[in-house]
Amino acid sequence: xxxxxxxxxxxxxxxxxxxxxxxxxxxxxxxxxxxxxxxxxxxxxxxxxxxxxxxxxxxxxxxxxxxxxxxxxxxxxxxxxxxxxxxxxxxxxxxxxxxxxxxxxxxxxxxxxxxxxxxxxxxxxxxxxxxxxxxxxxxxxxxxxxxxxxxxxxxxxxx
Amino acid sequence: xxxxxxxxxxxxxxxxxxxxxxxxxxxxxxxxxxxxxxxxxxxxxxxxxxxxxxxxxxxxxxxxxxxxxxxxxxxxxxxxxxxxxxxxxxxxxxxxxxxxxxxxxxxxxxxxxxxxxxxxxxxxxxxxxxxxxxxxxxxxxxxxxxxxxxxxxxxxxxx
Amino acid sequence: xxxxxxxxxxxxxxxxxxxxxxxxxxxxxxxxxxxxxxxxxxxxxxxxxxxxxxxxxxxxxxxxxxxxxxxxxxxxxxxxxxxxxxxxxxxxxxxxxxxxxxxxxxxxxxxxxxxxxxxxxxxxxxxxxxxxxxxxxxxxxxxxxxxxxxxxxxxxxxx
Amino acid sequence: xxxxxxxxxxxxxxxxxxxxxxxxxxxxxxxxxxxxxxxxxxxxxxxxxxxxxxxxxxxxxxxxxxxxxxxxxxxxxxxxxxxxxxxxxxxxxxxxxxxxxxxxxxxxxxxxxxxxxxxxxxxxxxxxxxxxxxxxxxxxxxxxxxxxxxxxxxxxxxx
Numbered sequence: 001x002x003x004x005x006x007x008x009x010x011x012x013x014x015x016x017x018x019x020x021x022x023x024x025x026x027x028x029x030x031x032x033x034x035x036x037x038x039x040x041x042x043x044x045x046x047x048x049x050x051x052x053x054x055x056x057x058x059x060x061x062x063x064x065x066x067x068x069x070x071x072x073x074x075x076x077x078x079x080x081x082x083x084x085x086x087x088x089x090x091x092x093x094x095x096x097x098x099x100x101x102x103x104x105x106x107x108x109x110x111x112x113x114x115x116x117x118x119x120x121x122x123x124x125x126x127x128x129x130x131x132x133x134x135x136x137x138x139x140x141x142x143x144x145x146x147x148x149x150x151x152x153x154x155x156x157x158x159x
Numbered sequence: 160x161x162x163x164x165x166x167x168x169x170x171x172x173x174x175x176x177x178x179x180x181x182x183x184x185x186x187x188x189x190x191x192x193x194x195x196x197x198x199x200x201x202x203x204x205x206x207x208x209x210x211x212x213x214x215x216x217x218x219x220x221x222x223x224x225x226x227x228x229x230x231x232x233x234x235x236x237x238x239x240x241x242x243x244x245x246x247x248x249x250x251x252x253x254x255x256x257x258x259x260x261x262x263x264x265x266x267x268x269x270x271x272x273x274x275x276x277x278x279x280x281x282x283x284x285x286x287x288x289x290x291x292x293x294x295x296x297x298x299x300x301x302x303x304x305x306x307x308x309x310x311x312x313x314x315x316x317x318x
Numbered sequence: 319x320x321x322x323x324x325x326x327x328x329x330x331x332x333x334x335x336x337x338x339x340x341x342x343x344x345x346x347x348x349x350x351x352x353x354x355x356x357x358x359x360x361x362x363x364x365x366x367x368x369x370x371x372x373x374x375x376x377x378x379x380x381x382x383x384x385x386x387x388x389x390x391x392x393x394x395x396x397x398x399x400x401x402x403x404x405x406x407x408x409x410x411x412x413x414x415x416x417x418x419x420x421x422x423x424x425x426x427x428x429x430x431x432x433x434x435x436x437x438x439x440x441x442x443x444x445x446x447x448x449x450x451x452x453x454x455x456x457x458x459x460x461x462x463x464x465x466x467x468x469x470x471x472x473x474x475x476x477x
Numbered sequence: 478x479x480x481x482x483x484x485x486x487x488x489x490x491x492x493x494x495x496x497x498x499x500x501x502x503x504x505x506x507x508x509x510x511x512x513x514x515x516x517x518x519x520x521x522x523x524x525x526x527x528x529x530x531x532x533x534x535x536x537x538x539x540x541x542x543x544x545x546x547x548x549x550x551x552x553x554x555x556x557x558x559x560x561x562x563x564x565x566x567x568x569x570x571x572x573x574x575x576x577x578x579x580x581x582x583x584x585x586x587x588x589x590x591x592x593x594x595x596x597x598x599x600x601x602x603x604x605x606x607x608x609x610x611x612x613x614x615x616x617x618x619x620x621x622x623x624x625x626x627x628x629x630x631x632x633x634x635x636x
Contacts, residue, residue: 117197
């Protein structure tokens with residue numbers, strides 16, 4: 001069983017014409033897994049709906065607790081990219097689980113988006129990697145302890 | 160370094176108006192990796208352009224030899240789904256490499272396609288799994304020795 | 319009221335994995351009109367499901383009769399492009415109606431398709447043009463009597 | 478010759494990861510016309526890049542002047558939907574031209590967008606309608622003098 005927790009971020013941004021603005025909508029990941037014929041046993045829980053720049057310690061504690069309370073040892077977290085590494089570090093003392101964080105630079109609702117690719121990538125990572133905490137972005141697997149997002153370049157870099 | 164060999168299959172089918180039919184085109188994977196901001200070091204070689212039902216033993220030997228001659232130990236093969244398992248078995252005595260086969264049930268050129276998701280999935284699998292030969296489809300990792308495609312259900316099943 | 323008759327053609331081609339081939343599926347136009355928030359009163363009738371190269375005189379008579387029996391004077395026909403002009407000529411003696419034929423060079427199911435644009439284009443043409451028979455393709459309105467498809471160039475040309 | 482003036486609006490909104498927000502980008506219409514194989518002679522001028530709620534009288538005067546100075550009598554204006562009707566009324570005393578305003582409720586950059594359909598629709602309207610000023614939305618042609626956007630319903634309504 002894979003537990004998937006969604007927290008918001010760009011990946012789930014949609015456009016509301018009624019407000020002429022973008023907001024974080026209901027997670028795209030449920031439809032995405034169905035449309036891609038995913039048969040790996042999984043559950044999706046929509047935990048938060050926030051831009052990751054707005055996540056507080058209380059929010060991160062909520063993510064932490066959700067993971068601790070899960071009976072699964074494979075945990076996939078979708079998350080805004082700006083503070084994905086910070087959340088990865090916040091979760092560092094959780095043992096006995098493979099925790100993979102992923103997200104997208106372009107919303108899943110866009111014609112050209114890295115969302116499907118990244119979720120596919122993270123879904124294999126969470127099933128294949130040993131216990132530990134990972135950031136899965138740019139077709140690469142990162143250790144959050146030594147990684148940062150290079151916002152101008154639109155990519156993650158390891159020190 | 161990840162060596163990616165493309166062999167054709169549904170994933171690369173495109174529509175030619177001039178012939179009013181679908182054919183296997185130039186591989187979609189090069190654009191796909193660029194558009195999804197993949198920075199994992201990789202090379203793409205377009206080995207064959209065939210529907211997998213038409214692959215011969217000579218074709219499979221060509222795939223075998225390309226893998227053997229590669230200096231990379233991470234090998235990703237895109238392949239038609241109908242005989243993906245057969246090719247996986249054909250490669251079974253290659254040691255010292257992680258070989259992952261993937262493909263798609265719907266062409267990458269379609270609006271709704273599992274191609275991006277599956278390639279993302281396979282790209283993490285090839286970087287995370289121990290040496291061996293795997294089929295990466297349906298968000299799951301299969302051992303080709305004990306797997307088959309259930310064509311009516313449109314999915315892979317392990318015995 | 320606009321009567322929309324679908325006859326098949328590239329616009330409605332979809333990919334069937336179970337057969338590893340493309341076929342003309344249920345018409346895409348019903349979903350397309352709904353997704354594009356079309357409120358112009360209309361009815362959609364799926365008349366035929368054929369590649370236009372396979373249309374017979376009996377098929378064209380069926381299209382002719384459907385138009386004659388319609389109480390609407392605005393008629394939109396989706397049709398394969400290869401013989402769209404021939405069908406236009408076949409309908410030439412129908413008076414008192416605006417009849418617009420359109421189709422697509424790339425199936426509506428493809429990521430990059432001219433289907434939505436062309437149907438939108440034809441839907442305005444049928445509401446705006448005087449009685450007569452027209453081919454609406456390439457962002458242009460053609461008289462079928464003096465038009466032909468240039469297959470190599472993928473476009474319609476007037477003499 | 479068709480003169481196409483773009484003024485911004487939802488149709489041209491894109492997502493900038495570097496700012497985690499949406500902005501009005503370079504107009505999508507040039508690529509759109511090319512990808513849809515439009516051969517009708519046309520010119521595209523990007524006049525403004527504004528949300529239509531922010532358009533001032535000075536902006537509308539700029540649109541007015543651009544239309545007056547054009548030697549074409551077919552004018553297509555892409556525009557935000559919120560004040561499209563107001564701009565239509567502002568242009569009311571321009572004679573001798575067919576002026577069609579269109580836009581989209583969902584950005585052209587989205588997977589599901591009415592942008593291509595609406596531009597196709599407007600392109601036929603501008604070639605087919607007599608001189609006058611029209612709003613082309615929802616697969617319908619409206620007289621801006623007696624039309625309003627029903628924002629909650631996401632559609633245009635004539636009185």
